[in-house]
Amino acid sequence: MRSAFAYTPRPRPLQVASPGAAVAYLGALAAVAVAYSSPPVLLAVGAAAALAGTLAGAGRAVRAALRLAVPIAIAIVVVNALVVNRGETVLARLGDWPLLGQVDVTAEALAEGAVLGLRALVVMIAFAVYASCVDPDRVLRALRPLAGRSALTATLVSRLVPVAAADAARLRDAARLRGPGAAAVGRAPLARRLLAGSLDRAVDVAATLELRGYGLEASGGNGRPRRVARHPVARRARARRRDPRAGDPRRRRSRFDGRFYAVAAAVALAAVAGGLLGAGDFHAYPTIHLGVDGATLALIAVVLLSGLAPLRRLPRRRRALAAAPPPSRLRGPAAAPALEARRV
Amino acid sequence: MSELATRRAAPPALGIDGLTYRYPRASSAAISDLSLEIAPGEFVLLAGRSASGKSTLLKAACGLVPHFHGGEIEGSIAVAGLDAIESGPGKLAAAVGYLAQDPETQVVSTTVAAEIELPLEMRGDAPASRARAIEEVALALAIPHLLDRTVDTLSGGELQRVALAAALVTRPQLVLLDEPTSQLDPVAGDELIWLLRRLNEEWGVALLLAEHRLERCLAAADRVVAMDGGAIAFDGAPTAFLAWSHATDPTLSTPSARLFSLAGIDPLPTGVRNARAILESPAMAGVGGTTPSERLVLLGRPDLGRQPPPHPSKLREEGVVPPAPATLQARGLWVELSTGDELRDVLRGIDLDVSRGERIALMGRNGAGKSTLVRTAAGLVDPVAGKIQTPGGMALLTQNPSDYLVRERVGDELPGKQGMAALRVVGLEHAADVDPRDLSGGERQRLALAIALAGRMEGEELPGLIALDEPTRGMDRARKDELTELIERLAERGAGVVVATHDVEFAAAFAARVVLLGDGVVIADGPVGEILSGGWYFATEVARVLDLPGVVTPEQGAEALREGRAE
Numbered sequence: 027m028r029s030a031f032a033y034t035p036r037p038r039p040l041q042v043a044s045p046g047a048a049v050a051y052l053g054a055l056a057a058v059a060v061a062y063s064s065p066p067v068l069l070a071v072g073a074a075a076a077l078a079g080t081l082a083g084a085g086r087a088v089r090a091a092l093r094l095a096v097p098i099a100i101a102i103v104v105v106n107a108l109v110v111n112r113g114e115t116v117l118a119r120l121g122d123w124p125l126l127g128q129v130d131v132t133a134e135a136l137a138e139g140a141v142l143g144l145r146a147l148v149v150m151i152a153f154a155v156y157a158s159c160v161d162p163d164r165v166l167r168a169l170r171p172l173a174g175r176s177a178l179t180a181t182l183v184s185r186l187v188p189v190a191a192a193d194a195a196r197l198r199d200a201a202r203l204r205g206p207g208a209a210a211v212g213r214a215p216l217a218r219r220l221l222a223g224s225l226d227r228a229v230d231v232a233a234t235l236e237l238r239g240y241g242l243e244a245s246g247g248n249g250r251p252r253r254v255a256r257h258p259v260a261r262r263a264r265a266r267r268r269d270p271r272a273g274d275p276r277r278r279r280s281r282f283d284g285r286f287y288a289v290a291a292a293v294a295l296a297a298v299a300g301g302l303l304g305a306g307d308f309h310a311y312p313t314i315h316l317g318v319d320g321a322t323l324a325l326i327a328v329v330l331l332s333g334l335a336p337l338r339r340l341p342r343r344r345r346a347l348a349a350a351p352p353p354s355r356l357r358g359p360a361a362a363p364a365l366e367a368r369r370v
Numbered sequence: 371m372s373e374l375a376t377r378r379a380a381p382p383a384l385g386i387d388g389l390t391y392r393y394p395r396a397s398s399a400a401i402s403d404l405s406l407e408i409a410p411g412e413f414v415l416l417a418g419r420s421a422s423g424k425s426t427l428l429k430a431a432c433g434l435v436p437h438f439h440g441g442e443i444e445g446s447i448a449v450a451g452l453d454a455i456e457s458g459p460g461k462l463a464a465a466v467g468y469l470a471q472d473p474e475t476q477v478v479s480t481t482v483a484a485e486i487e488l489p490l491e492m493r494g495d496a497p498a499s500r501a502r503a504i505e506e507v508a509l510a511l512a513i514p515h516l517l518d519r520t521v522d523t524l525s526g527g528e529l530q531r532v533a534l535a536a537a538l539v540t541r542p543q544l545v546l547l548d549e550p551t552s553q554l555d556p557v558a559g560d561e562l563i564w565l566l567r568r569l570n571e572e573w574g575v576a577l578l579l580a581e582h583r584l585e586r587c588l589a590a591a592d593r594v595v596a597m598d599g600g601a602i603a604f605d606g607a608p609t610a611f612l613a614w615s616h617a618t619d620p621t622l623s624t625p626s627a628r629l630f631s632l633a634g635i636d637p638l639p640t641g642v643r644n645a646r647a648i649l650e651s652p653a654m655a656g657v658g659g660t661t662p663s664e665r666l667v668l669l670g671r672p673d674l675g676r677q678p679p680p681h682p683s684k685l686r687e688e689g690v691v692p693p694a695p696a697t698l699q700a701r702g703l704w705v706e707l708s709t710g711d712e713l714r715d716v717l718r719g720i721d722l723d724v725s726r727g728e729r730i731a732l733m734g735r736n737g738a739g740k741s742t743l744v745r746t747a748a749g750l751v752d753p754v755a756g757k758i759q760t761p762g763g764m765a766l767l768t769q770n771p772s773d774y775l776v777r778e779r780v781g782d783e784l785p786g787k788q789g790m791a792a793l794r795v796v797g798l799e800h801a802a803d804v805d806p807r808d809l810s811g812g813e814r815q816r817l818a819l820a821i822a823l824a825g826r827m828e829g830e831e832l833p834g835l836i837a838l839d840e841p842t843r844g845m846d847r848a849r850k851d852e853l854t855e856l857i858e859r860l861a862e863r864g865a866g867v868v869v870a871t872h873d874v875e876f877a878a879a880f881a882a883r884v885v886l887l888g889d890g891v892v893i894a895d896g897p898v899g900e901i902l903s904g905g906w907y908f909a910t911e912v913a914r915v916l917d918l919p920g921v922v923t924p925e926q927g928a929e930a931l932r933e934g935r936a937e
Contacts, residue, residue: 028522028708033480035518163484167491185478188522199750200773203766207788207825215776230475233438238478238536239463239492 030090031157032188038159039282040082040336045165047286051335052078052156054290058297058329059148063141064306066318070326072148074333079155081336091154092147099143106139107131112311138310178240182231186224193223289335292328300325381451383544383576384408384431389445391426391435400426401600404445408578410543413570415587416580417604417611417622418597420811420846424580427597428546431578432468433459450543463489467537467545471552471844473529476536482524483517486535493540507539510573511565525736527558534562538569545569547579551586552844555735555872556907563587582846585624585875585911588612589641596622612638621847625875625911625924632928645915694725695762697834697866698747702756705739705746705890716742718890719756724866726762726834729857731877731898732870733908734887740870741769743887744837762834763826769840771818775806780817784824792824793817795832795863796856812849815841816856832865839870854880878902878910878922898922 028034035041040048052075059071079088109126113134120129162184169177197219201211300306305325307317384407391401401423408414416424429435436443437458447454450465470476479485483504490500508514511531521529530550537545547566551559567590570577581587588594594611596604596619604614615622616631616638623631626645627638639645705717717739724730732740745751747758748766767774777783781802784792793799796816801809806817819838826833838857842850850873857880861867871877877884877898884901886894886908894901899920903913912927921927 032522033520034523035481035520161481161484163480167484170491181480182478185480185521189474192522196768196770197773199745200768200770202750203748203768204774204821205765205788205792205824205826207786207792207827208784208821209777209782209789211776219773219776227475231478233434233459234476234478236434236438236459237432237463237468237476238489239460239540 029188029191030086031154033161034083034158035161036083036159038082038336039280039285039338040078040155040159041161042280043282043286044280045160045168047280047283047290048156048160049165050290051286051332052152052160054293054297055329055332056149056152058293058325059145059152061297061301062306062308062325063145064308064316064318064322065141065144066316066322066326067306067329068141068144068148070329072144072151074329075148075151075155077330077333078336079151079158081334081338082155082159084155084158087154087158088151091151095147095150098150099140099147102143102146103136103139106142107135110135110138114312115314134310134312134314137314141308141310178235182235186227186231189227190220190224193227194220197223286335289332293332296325296328380410380543381448382407383410383412383450384578385446385448386427386431387446389430389447390443391430392442393426394440396441399600401430404600404602406595406602406605408544408576410576411570411574413567413577413590413592414579415584415591415594415608416578416597417584417594417615418580419619419621419848420582420844422597423600424597425548426600428468428548428578428580430454431544431546432466433457433462434468463542464493464540465543467534467540467542469530469534469537469545469547469550471549473526473533473553476533477521477529480520481517482513482519482521482532485521485532486517486539489536489540503539503541507535510538510569511535525558526553527555527562527736530554530558530562531565534565538573538575541573542575544576544578547577547581549581549844550579551581551583553840556874557735559583559586559872560907563590566590582844583873583875584622585626585641588624589644608640609637612640621851626915628924629912629915629927629931632924633931635931639915642911642914649915694727695834696723697726697762697764698722698724698758698760698868700743700747700756700758703743703746703753703758704755705742705751706754707742707751716890717746717753720890720892722885722892722895724835724868726864726866727861728866729861729880729882730866730868731881731884732868732887733872733874733877733884733901734893735907736872738887739890740887741839744839744868744870747835747837760835764835764837765819765822765826765833766837767815767819767822767839767841769843771815774818774821775814778805778807780804780806780809783817783821788825788827789820791827792820795823795827795860796820811845812852815853832860832863834866835868836860836865837868837870840872841869842871842873842876850876850879874902874908874910899926 040051043051055071055075055078059068062068076088079085108129108131111128111130111132113132115133116130117133117136118131120131123129163181166177166181166184169180197216201216204211300321303321304317305319305321307315307319307322309315386404386406389401389404390399392399404427416427418424426435429439430443430447431449431454433449433454435441436455443455449462452462452465454462477485479488486504486507487500490503495503504517505514508517511534513528513531513535516524516528516532521532524532530553534550551562554562563586566577566579569575579587579591588608588611591608594604594606594608595602596611596615598619603618604611606614612623612627616627620628626642630636630638630645630648635648637648639648700720700722703717703720703722704715706713707716708714720743722743732743734740742751744766746753747760748764775783779802780793780798781789783806784790790799790802793802796819798813798816798820801813801817806814809817819836823833823836841853845853854876857867857869869877869880881898884894884896884898885892886901899922902908902910902922903919904917906914910922912924913922916927916930918927918930921930
């Protein structure tokens with residue numbers, strides 16, 4: 027089964043946008059989450075990121091991020107409540123604990139923990155949408171002129187991580203299939219086996235890179251060989267390199283780029299203006315204070331609306347067609363009668 | 371000199387002279403005093419048993435040996451005029467492409483387009499030139515629809531084509547292929563060979579193809595080089611190779627050549643078309659015939675294959691044979707698996723019964739649901755509807771036996787009496803103190819099967835069902851024969867044996883019954899002679915040559931031909 031966070035190409039605006047536009051858009055949302063501590067603003071950013079992911083077809087990634095992030099957020103709340111004794115509203119006195127000393131659980135520490143947990147959750151949703159919707163190869167290609175080797179390493183890591191996950195699943199299956207009379211397999215031998223397998227994979231990838239001409243890049247570091255051999259093969263290659271056409275027609279800018287850059291700029295401007303106007307006023311200590319003024323509401327509105335950016339508007343004729351599911355979508359045991367005809 | 375004149379004076383695509391190579395810490399040389407020359411545009415088939423040095427030769431030709439693997443090397447290798455020992459794989463990349471057995475190991479990018487583009491980027495080609503090259507190679511390999519897909523969503527055949535595209539996109543003069551069809555179903559395997567022949571003819575690419583299933587590609591090759599013990603044992607035309615292998619190493623022979631040699635017909639054919647032409651020649655006095663029914667009459671066997679052996683379940687129903695206990699019962703089995711965004715029905719209402727002692731080949735193209743069926747039977751996958759039961763217990767050996775081996779001593783993997791009993795079943799009781807890594811490929815596979823069996827036997831009685839998933843990947847015929855013997859032993863001892871396989875020749879050798887899956891449903895279920903004859907892709911080479919119902923192995927075909935000639 028593919029990871030929910032694995033990049034999946036879909037014909038949606040966020041996926042076809044250039045990496046710069048997509049990163050700017052999702053980065054603007056994440057930046058607001060980092061810059062503001064106000065729970066309503068954070069909730070708005072989370073809702074916008076989730077909405078964007080759902081509209082981009084990455085609902086599964088959003089749900090997976092929620093499943094992963096909610097326990098983390100709860101853990102942050104609990105830890106913060108136990109280790110921070112600040113705040114005037116004591117809810118419980120838990121006495122002296124080893125290492126922690128006197129532990130008093132305050133409403134303020136709980137509130138601060140909830141804000142930190144919410145922030146982590148929001149950033150994880152935004153990252154899940156990014157991972158599922160933005161082609162890592164295009165991002166890394168954009169970075170190659172700046173840092174060729176680092177970008178290539180990142181490419182390989184982004185490829186090897188899901189491969190290692192698949193290897194781990196296969197090893198777990200093999201462990202389950204061992205007969206009861208075979209020696210039991212604990213986590214340590216499995217981890218050793220996985221590590222050995224990953225090293226083998228890395229060696230294979232290194233060999234493939236050599237075969238794809240990585241040695242040529244070694245001298246330049248930016249994807250351009252420094253020296254051209256005089257061999258006829260190399261001469262033809264050089265002739266092709268002199269091709270006067272500069273751009274790659276496959277990677278021309280998407281018509282949605284402008285939309286995402288504009289939305290990112292609007293969110294960033296709203297965040298800056300909100301900061302100057304005192305929007306998102308929140309502090310937990312010494313007592314909880316939450317200010318919701320007009321500037322805060324305006325910022326929330328802009329952020330929420332930004333979640334609609336990946337909305338795809340179909341032409342009227344295609345909308346009518348999309349309303350009716352094709353007969354080939356018939357799935358599950360209900361399709362059994364239709365399949366009977368195929369049997370021999 | 372003009373470009374055309376340069377091409378006419380082109381050096382050999384591959385020139386090897388006096389090559390001797392020893393891997394680091396190896397006791398003997400993997401290649402000994404080997405000399406070989408391949409002309410531009412030549413299609414050369416590299417034959418030989420496992421560990422005969424084929425892969426090492428390919429790695430030397432692309433520079434991985436010695437640059438990547440180390441070791442000691444003598445002699446010279448020239449690829450399109452470049453010194454391979456001096457240059458290394460990076461500099462050779464523009465002149466030579468390499469395709470390994472497992473495409474999973476040679477994909478480094480997330481999307482197909484990026485994977486194909488990588489060699490051009492490394493070479494520093496301009497973006498527009500890269501886009502055109504990608505488009506052209508994608509069209510040549512019929513994969514334009516895959517360009518925007520991620521590599522982890524591709525089937526084995528699609529991934530192999532993508533890896534081939536990445537090897538071809540720089541327009542190399544020589545492409546080296548190391549058993550590229552071993553993981554593909556018959557359809558994808560045949561398509562790949564056809565594609566290689568077309569590239570060879572239209573692009574003028576020289577091909578050096580190492581392969582165990584020679585019947586798949588012998589007819590396409592211009593020349594065959596056979597290796598034995600790191601040296602060239604034969605170098606010549608395909609017809610001469612067949613005569614040589616018949617006399618020297620019959621395990622390298624093809625099914626149609628075995629058919630002809632058993633029937634005493636000369637010359638030996640290089641493929642189905644050639645075999646039919648020989649049979650239909652005047653010298654064969656009409657044995658070939660033109661239609662299956664005509665052939666049957668000419669052969670004096672009009673009854674042959676018309677009444678295939680009855681299905682075991684029918685014989686049991688009629689009381690001809692005593693009912694055998696069921697070891698697998700599937701009723702209305704539906705399985706859904708996630709493919710990213712959506713769920714896909716992989717098995718759709720499967721009904722299947724397997725009895726003790728049966729030998730069943732589970733066949734179908736990639737993605738038909740073979741692995742999912744055996745994994746569901748073993749409890750690794752939960753069905754969404756229907757039932758599946760294995761009343762006598764089950765042992766499953768998955769595609770990669772190495773996944774079962776996690777300790778450094780065979781005895782540590784299988785301790786105690788139960789472990790020793792399992793080792794005895796697979797004939798490895800003598801290897802208790804050996805490191806699994808020191809076992810041969812076939813022995814490692816048997817050890818993994820013993821690990822799956824341990825504790826599932828009552829005394830010496832085997833579990834009711836033993837399933838093997840694609841056990842013949844990368845195996846030569848000698849190892850397949852050993853596996854066939856093991857399967858027969860297991861069935862004789864009362865286990866129902868189900869083997870998911872793409873290998874029709876292997877299925878014809880071991881199975882009594884074939885279950886053919888297509889898109890998650892059972893398309894055909896019957897005796898091996900019935901299912902593996904009369905088709906095209908899921909048919910043995912002998913069945914395709916003779917087109918006689920029920921005749922699938924060289925022995926059966928030779929018997930029919932002998933009888934036809936006697937008439």
